[in-house]
Amino acid sequence: MKETKYGLCSLGLYDYRGVEEHLSAMAAQGWRLEKAGNTLWKYRRAEPARLRYAVTYSDSASRFNPGPTEGQRSLEELCAAAGWEKAADWDQAQIYSTADPAAVPLETDEALRLEGIHRSMKKNFLPANAVLLVLVLFVARDFFLALFTGDLYGMVESNARLFAAAMSVSTVCFEAYILAGYFLWRRRSQRSVEDGGACVPVGRGYRRASLAMWILLALLTAAYLLAELAGGGGGAALYFVSYTALFLLLGFLVRQTTALMRKRKASKTANIAVTLAVDVVLAFALVGGLTYTALHYSWFTGGFGSQESYEYRGREWDVNPRQDLPLTLAELTGERYDHVCRRAYNSGSFFVAERSYSESALLQDGPKFCGLDYTVYEPRFSAIQESLLEDFLEDDPVDLPGIGTIFTSRYLPEDPAPWGAEAVYRHYYGETPSGGWLLVWPGRVVEFNPHGPLTEVQRAAAAARLGPEA
Protein backbone atom coordinates (compact mmCIF):
# COMPACT_ATOMS: atom_id res chain seq x y z
CA MET A 1 0.00 0.00 0.00
CA LYS A 2 1.34 3.43 -0.92
CA GLU A 3 2.51 5.42 2.08
CA THR A 4 2.84 8.72 0.24
CA LYS A 5 1.13 10.31 -2.70
CA TYR A 6 1.26 13.56 -4.65
CA GLY A 7 -1.61 15.75 -5.72
CA LEU A 8 -1.82 18.72 -8.06
CA CYS A 9 -2.50 21.94 -6.15
CA SER A 10 -5.04 24.08 -7.94
CA LEU A 11 -5.82 26.42 -5.06
CA GLY A 12 -4.95 30.10 -4.83
CA LEU A 13 -2.57 31.11 -2.05
CA TYR A 14 -5.26 33.39 -0.65
CA ASP A 15 -7.94 30.68 -0.72
CA TYR A 16 -7.51 29.75 2.94
CA ARG A 17 -10.99 28.26 3.11
CA GLY A 18 -10.31 26.04 0.11
CA VAL A 19 -7.08 24.80 1.71
CA GLU A 20 -8.81 24.15 5.04
CA GLU A 21 -11.69 22.24 3.46
CA HIS A 22 -9.41 20.27 1.12
CA LEU A 23 -7.02 19.18 3.88
CA SER A 24 -9.84 18.26 6.28
CA ALA A 25 -11.36 16.09 3.54
CA MET A 26 -7.95 14.47 2.86
CA ALA A 27 -7.49 13.79 6.61
CA ALA A 28 -10.88 12.11 6.70
CA GLN A 29 -9.70 9.86 3.85
CA GLY A 30 -6.48 9.01 5.73
CA TRP A 31 -4.03 11.43 4.12
CA ARG A 32 -2.07 14.19 5.90
CA LEU A 33 -0.27 16.99 4.15
CA GLU A 34 3.50 16.53 4.47
CA LYS A 35 4.86 19.13 2.08
CA ALA A 36 3.17 21.89 0.11
CA GLY A 37 5.04 22.76 -3.10
CA ASN A 38 4.06 25.32 -5.70
CA THR A 39 2.43 22.78 -7.97
CA LEU A 40 2.49 19.43 -6.20
CA TRP A 41 1.47 18.64 -2.64
CA LYS A 42 2.84 15.57 -0.90
CA TYR A 43 0.62 13.58 1.45
CA ARG A 44 1.47 10.73 3.80
CA ARG A 45 -0.86 7.96 4.84
CA ALA A 46 -2.33 8.16 8.35
CA GLU A 47 -5.35 6.97 10.25
CA PRO A 48 -8.50 8.65 8.94
CA ALA A 49 -9.36 11.42 11.39
CA ARG A 50 -11.64 14.40 11.83
CA LEU A 51 -9.10 17.19 11.80
CA ARG A 52 -9.64 20.90 11.56
CA TYR A 53 -7.16 22.77 9.42
CA ALA A 54 -6.58 26.50 9.51
CA VAL A 55 -4.36 28.88 7.57
CA THR A 56 -2.74 32.06 8.75
CA TYR A 57 -0.18 34.17 6.94
CA SER A 58 3.30 35.26 7.90
CA ASP A 59 4.90 37.64 5.43
CA SER A 60 8.36 36.94 6.91
CA ALA A 61 8.18 33.30 5.75
CA SER A 62 10.27 32.35 2.73
CA ARG A 63 11.54 29.11 1.23
CA PHE A 64 15.02 30.68 1.23
CA ASN A 65 15.12 31.16 5.00
CA PRO A 66 17.52 28.81 6.82
CA GLY A 67 14.64 27.78 9.07
CA PRO A 68 11.54 29.25 10.62
CA THR A 69 11.94 32.98 11.29
CA GLU A 70 11.55 34.39 14.79
CA GLY A 71 8.11 35.51 13.74
CA GLN A 72 7.16 32.01 12.58
CA ARG A 73 8.49 30.52 15.82
CA SER A 74 6.46 33.00 17.87
CA LEU A 75 3.41 32.12 15.81
CA GLU A 76 4.03 28.40 16.39
CA GLU A 77 4.31 29.04 20.11
CA LEU A 78 1.01 30.94 20.15
CA CYS A 79 -0.69 28.29 18.04
CA ALA A 80 0.62 25.47 20.21
CA ALA A 81 -0.78 27.23 23.28
CA ALA A 82 -4.16 27.38 21.54
CA GLY A 83 -3.98 23.67 20.61
CA TRP A 84 -2.87 23.98 16.97
CA GLU A 85 -0.03 21.98 15.45
CA LYS A 86 1.99 23.10 12.43
CA ALA A 87 1.20 21.00 9.34
CA ALA A 88 3.21 22.73 6.60
CA ASP A 89 4.41 26.00 5.11
CA TRP A 90 3.07 27.00 1.72
CA ASP A 91 5.11 30.08 0.91
CA GLN A 92 3.69 32.69 3.27
CA ALA A 93 0.65 30.57 4.17
CA GLN A 94 1.16 28.76 7.47
CA ILE A 95 -1.01 25.66 7.70
CA TYR A 96 -2.01 24.31 11.10
CA SER A 97 -4.24 21.47 12.24
CA THR A 98 -5.99 20.41 15.41
CA ALA A 99 -8.18 17.54 16.50
CA ASP A 100 -9.86 19.76 19.11
CA PRO A 101 -13.22 20.92 17.78
CA ALA A 102 -13.35 23.64 20.46
CA ALA A 103 -9.92 25.16 19.75
CA VAL A 104 -10.03 28.92 19.21
CA PRO A 105 -9.82 29.68 15.46
CA LEU A 106 -6.43 30.93 14.29
CA GLU A 107 -7.95 34.14 13.03
CA THR A 108 -10.57 35.98 15.04
CA ASP A 109 -10.39 39.37 13.35
CA GLU A 110 -11.36 39.39 9.69
CA ALA A 111 -9.90 42.85 9.00
CA LEU A 112 -6.52 41.70 10.27
CA ARG A 113 -6.80 38.45 8.34
CA LEU A 114 -7.47 40.36 5.12
CA GLU A 115 -4.60 42.73 5.79
CA GLY A 116 -2.24 39.78 6.52
CA ILE A 117 -3.29 38.00 3.34
CA HIS A 118 -2.69 41.10 1.21
CA ARG A 119 0.77 41.66 2.74
CA SER A 120 1.66 38.08 1.82
CA MET A 121 0.17 38.37 -1.67
CA LYS A 122 2.27 41.46 -2.33
CA LYS A 123 5.35 39.49 -1.40
CA ASN A 124 4.84 36.42 -3.54
CA PHE A 125 1.63 35.80 -5.45
CA LEU A 126 1.28 39.17 -7.16
CA PRO A 127 4.93 39.70 -8.27
CA ALA A 128 5.27 36.03 -9.35
CA ASN A 129 2.15 36.25 -11.51
CA ALA A 130 3.18 39.62 -12.93
CA VAL A 131 6.63 38.22 -13.89
CA LEU A 132 4.99 35.17 -15.49
CA LEU A 133 2.74 37.50 -17.48
CA VAL A 134 5.78 39.40 -18.85
CA LEU A 135 7.65 36.14 -19.58
CA VAL A 136 4.86 34.59 -21.62
CA LEU A 137 4.50 37.80 -23.63
CA PHE A 138 8.27 37.69 -24.27
CA VAL A 139 8.17 34.04 -25.39
CA ALA A 140 5.53 34.85 -28.01
CA ARG A 141 7.03 38.24 -28.96
CA ASP A 142 7.47 37.25 -32.66
CA PHE A 143 3.80 36.37 -32.94
CA PHE A 144 2.62 39.57 -31.26
CA LEU A 145 5.02 41.67 -33.34
CA ALA A 146 3.58 40.07 -36.48
CA LEU A 147 0.06 40.62 -35.12
CA PHE A 148 0.66 44.32 -34.50
CA THR A 149 2.28 44.85 -37.92
CA GLY A 150 -0.51 42.93 -39.69
CA ASP A 151 1.95 40.28 -40.96
CA LEU A 152 -0.35 37.29 -41.36
CA TYR A 153 2.36 34.97 -42.66
CA GLY A 154 4.65 36.01 -39.77
CA MET A 155 1.92 34.93 -37.36
CA VAL A 156 1.44 31.45 -38.79
CA GLU A 157 4.81 30.61 -40.33
CA SER A 158 5.78 27.83 -37.90
CA ASN A 159 4.14 25.38 -35.52
CA ALA A 160 6.51 26.55 -32.80
CA ARG A 161 5.32 30.14 -33.21
CA LEU A 162 1.67 29.10 -33.23
CA PHE A 163 2.25 26.94 -30.14
CA ALA A 164 4.07 29.78 -28.33
CA ALA A 165 1.25 32.16 -29.28
CA ALA A 166 -1.50 29.77 -28.16
CA MET A 167 0.33 29.14 -24.87
CA SER A 168 0.97 32.81 -24.40
CA VAL A 169 -2.59 33.92 -25.13
CA SER A 170 -4.02 31.23 -22.82
CA THR A 171 -1.56 32.09 -20.06
CA VAL A 172 -2.20 35.81 -20.41
CA CYS A 173 -5.97 35.16 -20.15
CA PHE A 174 -5.38 32.83 -17.19
CA GLU A 175 -3.08 35.28 -15.41
CA ALA A 176 -5.44 38.19 -16.05
CA TYR A 177 -8.29 36.08 -14.67
CA ILE A 178 -6.24 35.08 -11.61
CA LEU A 179 -5.03 38.61 -10.84
CA ALA A 180 -8.44 40.19 -11.47
CA GLY A 181 -9.98 37.38 -9.39
CA TYR A 182 -7.75 38.20 -6.44
CA PHE A 183 -8.44 41.95 -6.57
CA LEU A 184 -12.14 41.34 -6.96
CA TRP A 185 -12.10 38.90 -4.01
CA ARG A 186 -10.19 41.46 -1.93
CA ARG A 187 -12.60 44.26 -2.81
CA ARG A 188 -15.64 42.10 -1.98
CA SER A 189 -14.00 40.91 1.24
CA GLN A 190 -13.16 44.49 2.26
CA ARG A 191 -16.82 45.47 1.85
CA SER A 192 -17.95 42.42 3.77
CA VAL A 193 -15.49 43.08 6.61
CA GLU A 194 -16.44 46.77 6.78
CA ASP A 195 -20.03 45.61 7.21
CA GLY A 196 -18.93 43.36 10.07
CA GLY A 197 -18.83 40.14 8.07
CA ALA A 198 -16.07 37.70 7.13
CA CYS A 199 -13.84 37.50 4.06
CA VAL A 200 -15.94 36.13 1.20
CA PRO A 201 -15.33 32.60 -0.17
CA VAL A 202 -13.01 32.45 -3.18
CA GLY A 203 -15.35 30.24 -5.16
CA ARG A 204 -14.45 27.42 -7.52
CA GLY A 205 -13.47 29.63 -10.45
CA TYR A 206 -9.79 29.69 -9.51
CA ARG A 207 -9.57 25.91 -9.18
CA ARG A 208 -11.49 25.35 -12.39
CA ALA A 209 -9.29 27.84 -14.25
CA SER A 210 -6.12 26.17 -12.89
CA LEU A 211 -7.29 22.72 -13.92
CA ALA A 212 -8.46 24.00 -17.29
CA MET A 213 -5.03 25.57 -17.79
CA TRP A 214 -3.26 22.27 -17.09
CA ILE A 215 -5.57 20.41 -19.46
CA LEU A 216 -5.10 23.09 -22.14
CA LEU A 217 -1.33 22.91 -21.68
CA ALA A 218 -1.40 19.13 -22.20
CA LEU A 219 -3.66 19.44 -25.27
CA LEU A 220 -1.60 22.20 -26.87
CA THR A 221 1.61 20.25 -26.27
CA ALA A 222 0.09 17.14 -27.84
CA ALA A 223 -1.23 19.18 -30.77
CA TYR A 224 2.17 20.79 -31.32
CA LEU A 225 4.03 17.46 -31.22
CA LEU A 226 1.52 15.82 -33.56
CA ALA A 227 1.71 18.76 -35.97
CA GLU A 228 5.53 18.58 -36.02
CA LEU A 229 5.56 14.81 -36.49
CA ALA A 230 2.88 14.93 -39.17
CA GLY A 231 4.81 17.65 -41.03
CA GLY A 232 8.06 15.68 -40.87
CA GLY A 233 9.55 17.87 -38.13
CA GLY A 234 10.83 14.96 -36.03
CA GLY A 235 13.91 16.96 -35.05
CA ALA A 236 11.84 19.89 -33.81
CA ALA A 237 9.60 17.50 -31.82
CA LEU A 238 12.66 15.82 -30.31
CA TYR A 239 14.09 19.24 -29.42
CA PHE A 240 10.83 20.26 -27.75
CA VAL A 241 10.58 17.04 -25.73
CA SER A 242 14.25 17.28 -24.69
CA TYR A 243 13.84 20.97 -23.82
CA THR A 244 10.79 20.24 -21.66
CA ALA A 245 12.61 17.38 -19.89
CA LEU A 246 15.62 19.59 -19.25
CA PHE A 247 13.36 22.40 -18.02
CA LEU A 248 11.80 20.00 -15.48
CA LEU A 249 15.28 18.77 -14.51
CA LEU A 250 16.42 22.36 -14.08
CA GLY A 251 13.46 23.10 -11.78
CA PHE A 252 14.25 20.00 -9.73
CA LEU A 253 17.95 20.86 -9.41
CA VAL A 254 17.21 24.46 -8.48
CA ARG A 255 14.77 23.35 -5.77
CA GLN A 256 17.35 20.86 -4.48
CA THR A 257 19.94 23.66 -4.33
CA THR A 258 17.59 25.82 -2.25
CA ALA A 259 16.88 22.87 0.04
CA LEU A 260 20.58 22.06 0.40
CA MET A 261 21.42 25.68 1.27
CA ARG A 262 18.57 25.66 3.75
CA LYS A 263 19.91 22.48 5.30
CA ARG A 264 23.32 24.08 5.62
CA LYS A 265 21.71 27.01 7.41
CA ALA A 266 22.86 29.53 4.79
CA SER A 267 21.40 33.00 5.19
CA LYS A 268 18.41 33.99 3.06
CA THR A 269 20.59 36.31 0.93
CA ALA A 270 23.23 33.60 0.38
CA ASN A 271 20.55 31.06 -0.50
CA ILE A 272 18.92 33.37 -3.05
CA ALA A 273 22.33 34.26 -4.57
CA VAL A 274 23.50 30.64 -4.87
CA THR A 275 20.11 29.42 -6.15
CA LEU A 276 20.06 32.17 -8.76
CA ALA A 277 23.66 31.45 -9.81
CA VAL A 278 22.97 27.71 -10.10
CA ASP A 279 19.79 28.46 -12.04
CA VAL A 280 21.55 30.70 -14.56
CA VAL A 281 24.62 28.43 -14.98
CA LEU A 282 22.54 25.27 -15.33
CA ALA A 283 20.08 26.95 -17.70
CA PHE A 284 22.94 28.02 -19.99
CA ALA A 285 24.66 24.64 -19.69
CA LEU A 286 21.56 22.53 -20.30
CA VAL A 287 19.99 24.64 -23.04
CA GLY A 288 23.42 25.29 -24.57
CA GLY A 289 24.22 21.56 -24.53
CA LEU A 290 20.87 20.71 -26.08
CA THR A 291 21.17 23.38 -28.76
CA TYR A 292 24.73 22.25 -29.57
CA THR A 293 23.53 18.63 -29.86
CA ALA A 294 20.59 19.66 -32.05
CA LEU A 295 22.81 21.71 -34.36
CA HIS A 296 25.66 19.20 -34.39
CA TYR A 297 23.35 16.38 -35.39
CA SER A 298 21.33 18.68 -37.69
CA TRP A 299 18.00 18.04 -35.96
CA PHE A 300 16.42 21.05 -37.68
CA THR A 301 18.01 20.62 -41.11
CA GLY A 302 17.17 17.10 -42.05
CA GLY A 303 20.19 15.45 -40.44
CA PHE A 304 18.13 13.88 -37.66
CA GLY A 305 18.18 10.14 -38.23
CA SER A 306 19.58 10.69 -41.70
CA GLN A 307 22.32 9.51 -44.00
CA GLU A 308 25.61 7.84 -43.54
CA SER A 309 28.40 10.07 -44.83
CA TYR A 310 32.06 10.08 -45.80
CA GLU A 311 34.67 12.80 -46.04
CA TYR A 312 36.33 13.89 -49.25
CA ARG A 313 38.30 17.09 -49.93
CA GLY A 314 37.41 18.48 -46.52
CA ARG A 315 33.65 18.01 -46.84
CA GLU A 316 31.03 15.48 -45.87
CA TRP A 317 29.26 13.60 -48.69
CA ASP A 318 26.35 11.16 -48.57
CA VAL A 319 27.04 7.44 -49.02
CA ASN A 320 23.46 6.98 -50.27
CA PRO A 321 22.05 10.39 -51.22
CA ARG A 322 18.33 10.80 -50.56
CA GLN A 323 16.11 10.45 -53.59
CA ASP A 324 13.09 12.51 -52.49
CA LEU A 325 14.22 15.93 -53.72
CA PRO A 326 11.78 17.37 -56.32
CA LEU A 327 14.72 18.72 -58.29
CA THR A 328 18.35 17.62 -58.22
CA LEU A 329 21.47 19.16 -59.70
CA ALA A 330 21.80 16.20 -62.02
CA GLU A 331 18.26 16.76 -63.36
CA LEU A 332 18.96 20.47 -63.79
CA THR A 333 22.35 20.22 -65.49
CA GLY A 334 22.29 16.72 -67.03
CA GLU A 335 25.70 16.06 -65.42
CA ARG A 336 26.63 13.01 -63.37
CA TYR A 337 28.06 13.94 -59.98
CA ASP A 338 30.39 11.62 -58.09
CA HIS A 339 30.05 13.25 -54.67
CA VAL A 340 26.66 14.50 -53.48
CA CYS A 341 25.26 15.84 -50.22
CA ARG A 342 21.48 16.34 -50.06
CA ARG A 343 19.38 17.74 -47.27
CA ALA A 344 15.65 18.23 -46.91
CA TYR A 345 13.72 19.47 -43.92
CA ASN A 346 10.26 20.61 -43.03
CA SER A 347 9.27 23.68 -41.15
CA GLY A 348 6.10 25.68 -41.62
CA SER A 349 2.87 25.05 -39.85
CA PHE A 350 -0.66 23.80 -40.20
CA PHE A 351 -1.44 26.95 -42.23
CA VAL A 352 1.56 26.95 -44.51
CA ALA A 353 3.67 23.93 -45.42
CA GLU A 354 7.31 24.79 -45.89
CA ARG A 355 9.89 22.32 -47.16
CA SER A 356 13.49 23.29 -47.75
CA TYR A 357 15.97 21.40 -49.90
CA SER A 358 19.63 21.83 -50.50
CA GLU A 359 22.20 19.96 -52.51
CA SER A 360 25.93 20.32 -52.96
CA ALA A 361 27.85 18.24 -55.43
CA LEU A 362 31.32 17.74 -56.80
CA LEU A 363 31.80 16.98 -60.48
CA GLN A 364 34.32 14.12 -60.53
CA ASP A 365 37.54 15.72 -59.25
CA GLY A 366 36.63 19.08 -60.71
CA PRO A 367 37.85 22.27 -59.08
CA LYS A 368 34.54 23.70 -58.00
CA PHE A 369 31.54 22.72 -56.00
CA CYS A 370 28.06 23.06 -57.44
CA GLY A 371 25.07 23.89 -55.32
CA LEU A 372 21.33 24.33 -55.36
CA ASP A 373 18.84 25.23 -52.70
CA TYR A 374 15.19 26.03 -52.72
CA THR A 375 12.22 26.28 -50.40
CA VAL A 376 8.68 25.36 -51.39
CA TYR A 377 5.87 27.18 -49.58
CA GLU A 378 2.30 25.96 -49.80
CA PRO A 379 -0.07 28.34 -48.01
CA ARG A 380 -3.51 26.94 -47.31
CA PHE A 381 -5.21 30.31 -47.83
CA SER A 382 -4.66 33.00 -50.45
CA ALA A 383 -4.45 35.69 -47.75
CA ILE A 384 -1.41 33.91 -46.30
CA GLN A 385 0.16 33.67 -49.75
CA GLU A 386 -0.37 37.40 -50.29
CA SER A 387 1.21 38.14 -46.92
CA LEU A 388 4.15 35.81 -47.71
CA LEU A 389 4.71 37.60 -51.04
CA GLU A 390 4.54 40.98 -49.32
CA ASP A 391 7.31 39.81 -46.99
CA PHE A 392 9.46 38.66 -49.92
CA LEU A 393 8.84 41.70 -52.11
CA GLU A 394 9.58 44.28 -49.46
CA ASP A 395 12.88 46.09 -50.07
CA ASP A 396 15.44 45.06 -47.48
CA PRO A 397 18.29 47.55 -47.00
CA VAL A 398 21.60 45.91 -46.07
CA ASP A 399 23.42 48.14 -43.56
CA LEU A 400 26.98 48.13 -42.34
CA PRO A 401 27.75 49.73 -38.99
CA GLY A 402 29.32 53.16 -39.46
CA ILE A 403 28.76 53.11 -43.23
CA GLY A 404 25.01 52.91 -43.59
CA THR A 405 23.06 51.21 -46.35
CA ILE A 406 25.44 49.59 -48.85
CA PHE A 407 22.76 48.16 -51.08
CA THR A 408 19.17 47.04 -51.05
CA SER A 409 18.19 43.41 -51.26
CA ARG A 410 15.02 43.15 -53.35
CA TYR A 411 12.99 41.18 -55.85
CA LEU A 412 11.98 42.71 -59.17
CA PRO A 413 9.35 41.26 -61.55
CA GLU A 414 10.44 39.26 -64.60
CA ASP A 415 8.60 37.68 -67.48
CA PRO A 416 6.97 34.52 -66.03
CA ALA A 417 6.44 32.87 -69.45
CA PRO A 418 9.73 30.87 -69.59
CA TRP A 419 8.89 29.45 -66.16
CA GLY A 420 5.24 28.71 -66.83
CA ALA A 421 4.41 30.47 -63.57
CA GLU A 422 1.80 33.03 -62.61
CA ALA A 423 4.49 35.51 -61.58
CA VAL A 424 8.26 35.45 -61.33
CA TYR A 425 10.62 37.79 -59.50
CA ARG A 426 14.39 37.97 -59.72
CA HIS A 427 16.52 38.78 -56.72
CA TYR A 428 18.95 41.73 -56.81
CA TYR A 429 21.57 43.15 -54.51
CA GLY A 430 21.27 46.80 -55.54
CA GLU A 431 21.35 46.70 -59.34
CA THR A 432 23.12 43.32 -59.58
CA PRO A 433 21.15 40.07 -59.98
CA SER A 434 22.10 37.59 -57.26
CA GLY A 435 20.94 34.43 -59.00
CA GLY A 436 17.91 33.95 -56.75
CA TRP A 437 14.35 33.64 -58.04
CA LEU A 438 10.89 33.74 -56.62
CA LEU A 439 8.41 31.59 -58.55
CA VAL A 440 4.72 32.07 -57.86
CA TRP A 441 1.79 29.80 -58.69
CA PRO A 442 -1.67 29.77 -57.09
CA GLY A 443 -1.17 28.02 -53.71
CA ARG A 444 2.59 27.68 -54.15
CA VAL A 445 5.62 29.94 -53.85
CA VAL A 446 9.16 28.72 -54.48
CA GLU A 447 12.28 30.55 -53.36
CA PHE A 448 14.81 29.15 -55.83
CA ASN A 449 18.58 29.63 -55.55
CA PRO A 450 20.64 27.78 -58.14
CA HIS A 451 24.31 28.50 -57.55
CA GLY A 452 24.89 29.63 -61.11
CA PRO A 453 23.15 31.05 -64.22
CA LEU A 454 20.39 29.02 -65.89
CA THR A 455 19.53 28.54 -69.55
CA GLU A 456 15.96 28.88 -70.82
CA VAL A 457 15.71 25.09 -70.98
CA GLN A 458 16.93 24.72 -67.41
CA ARG A 459 14.40 27.31 -66.22
CA ALA A 460 11.58 25.42 -67.85
CA ALA A 461 12.88 22.14 -66.41
CA ALA A 462 13.13 23.64 -62.90
CA ALA A 463 9.61 25.09 -63.14
CA ALA A 464 8.23 21.77 -64.32
CA ARG A 465 9.74 20.07 -61.29
CA LEU A 466 8.91 22.74 -58.74
CA GLY A 467 5.49 23.90 -59.95
CA PRO A 468 2.17 22.67 -58.56
CA GLU A 469 1.71 20.11 -61.30
CA ALA A 470 5.02 18.38 -60.65
Place this chain on the structure above:
Amino acid sequence: MAREKFQTLTEPMFYVLLSLREECCGTDIMARVSALTRGRVSLGPGTLYNLLDSFQQSEMIRETGVSGRKRSYRITDKGRETLEAEYRRLLALTEDYKACVGEERPLP
Protein backbone atom coordinates in the same frame (compact mmCIF):
# COMPACT_ATOMS: atom_id res chain seq x y z
CA MET B 1 -13.83 54.19 2.93
CA ALA B 2 -11.09 52.31 4.82
CA ARG B 3 -10.57 53.40 8.43
CA GLU B 4 -7.17 54.93 9.26
CA LYS B 5 -5.06 52.36 11.09
CA PHE B 6 -5.52 52.42 14.87
CA GLN B 7 -7.58 55.65 14.75
CA THR B 8 -10.24 53.56 16.43
CA LEU B 9 -9.52 50.17 17.95
CA THR B 10 -11.28 46.89 17.37
CA GLU B 11 -12.07 44.78 20.41
CA PRO B 12 -9.00 42.54 19.97
CA MET B 13 -6.77 45.61 19.59
CA PHE B 14 -8.26 47.26 22.65
CA TYR B 15 -7.84 44.21 24.88
CA VAL B 16 -4.33 43.41 23.69
CA LEU B 17 -3.19 46.94 24.54
CA LEU B 18 -5.06 46.77 27.82
CA SER B 19 -3.32 43.49 28.71
CA LEU B 20 0.07 44.94 27.92
CA ARG B 21 -0.15 47.59 30.61
CA GLU B 22 1.80 44.90 32.40
CA GLU B 23 4.63 43.01 30.72
CA CYS B 24 3.48 39.66 29.34
CA CYS B 25 4.05 37.16 26.55
CA GLY B 26 1.69 36.14 23.76
CA THR B 27 0.19 33.11 25.48
CA ASP B 28 -0.43 35.20 28.61
CA ILE B 29 -2.19 37.83 26.51
CA MET B 30 -4.59 35.22 25.11
CA ALA B 31 -5.37 34.01 28.65
CA ARG B 32 -5.73 37.53 30.04
CA VAL B 33 -8.09 38.69 27.30
CA SER B 34 -10.24 35.64 27.77
CA ALA B 35 -10.31 36.15 31.57
CA LEU B 36 -10.83 39.90 31.30
CA THR B 37 -13.84 39.48 29.04
CA ARG B 38 -15.09 36.33 30.78
CA GLY B 39 -14.68 34.40 27.53
CA ARG B 40 -16.65 36.90 25.45
CA VAL B 41 -13.63 37.82 23.33
CA SER B 42 -11.40 35.03 22.04
CA LEU B 43 -8.13 35.95 20.52
CA GLY B 44 -6.89 33.59 17.80
CA PRO B 45 -3.14 33.00 17.71
CA GLY B 46 -2.88 34.17 14.08
CA THR B 47 -4.75 37.36 14.89
CA LEU B 48 -2.62 37.99 17.97
CA TYR B 49 0.59 37.36 16.03
CA ASN B 50 -0.40 39.88 13.35
CA LEU B 51 -1.58 42.39 15.96
CA LEU B 52 1.63 42.20 17.96
CA ASP B 53 3.61 42.65 14.74
CA SER B 54 1.51 45.67 13.68
CA PHE B 55 1.63 47.25 17.15
CA GLN B 56 5.39 46.82 17.26
CA GLN B 57 5.81 48.39 13.83
CA SER B 58 3.64 51.30 14.94
CA GLU B 59 5.71 51.60 18.15
CA MET B 60 2.63 51.12 20.33
CA ILE B 61 4.25 48.20 22.11
CA ARG B 62 7.87 47.13 22.54
CA GLU B 63 9.52 43.79 23.04
CA THR B 64 10.89 43.51 26.56
CA GLY B 65 12.46 40.06 26.57
CA VAL B 66 12.92 36.72 24.87
CA SER B 67 12.97 33.42 26.70
CA GLY B 68 13.20 30.48 24.32
CA ARG B 69 10.31 30.89 21.90
CA LYS B 70 8.48 33.19 24.29
CA ARG B 71 8.61 36.91 23.66
CA SER B 72 7.37 39.45 26.17
CA TYR B 73 5.93 42.84 25.34
CA ARG B 74 4.79 46.00 27.10
CA ILE B 75 2.76 48.98 26.02
CA THR B 76 4.65 52.21 25.11
CA ASP B 77 3.57 55.80 25.81
CA LYS B 78 2.22 56.00 22.27
CA GLY B 79 0.19 52.83 22.82
CA ARG B 80 -1.07 54.15 26.13
CA GLU B 81 -2.23 57.39 24.47
CA THR B 82 -4.06 55.39 21.79
CA LEU B 83 -5.70 53.21 24.43
CA GLU B 84 -6.78 56.26 26.44
CA ALA B 85 -8.09 57.97 23.33
CA GLU B 86 -10.18 54.89 22.61
CA TYR B 87 -11.41 54.82 26.19
CA ARG B 88 -12.49 58.47 25.91
CA ARG B 89 -14.21 57.71 22.63
CA LEU B 90 -16.09 54.81 24.18
CA LEU B 91 -17.03 57.00 27.15
CA ALA B 92 -18.32 59.66 24.78
CA LEU B 93 -20.41 57.04 23.02
CA THR B 94 -21.77 55.85 26.35
CA GLU B 95 -22.59 59.42 27.44
CA ASP B 96 -24.34 60.09 24.16
CA TYR B 97 -26.34 56.91 24.61
CA LYS B 98 -27.32 57.86 28.12
CA ALA B 99 -28.32 61.35 27.02
CA CYS B 100 -30.59 59.95 24.34
CA VAL B 101 -32.01 56.84 25.99
CA GLY B 102 -31.52 57.38 29.72
CA GLU B 103 -29.75 55.33 32.40
CA GLU B 104 -32.47 52.86 33.17
CA ARG B 105 -34.04 52.07 29.88
CA PRO B 106 -32.62 48.90 28.33
CA LEU B 107 -32.13 48.55 24.63
CA PRO B 108 -35.20 47.19 22.82
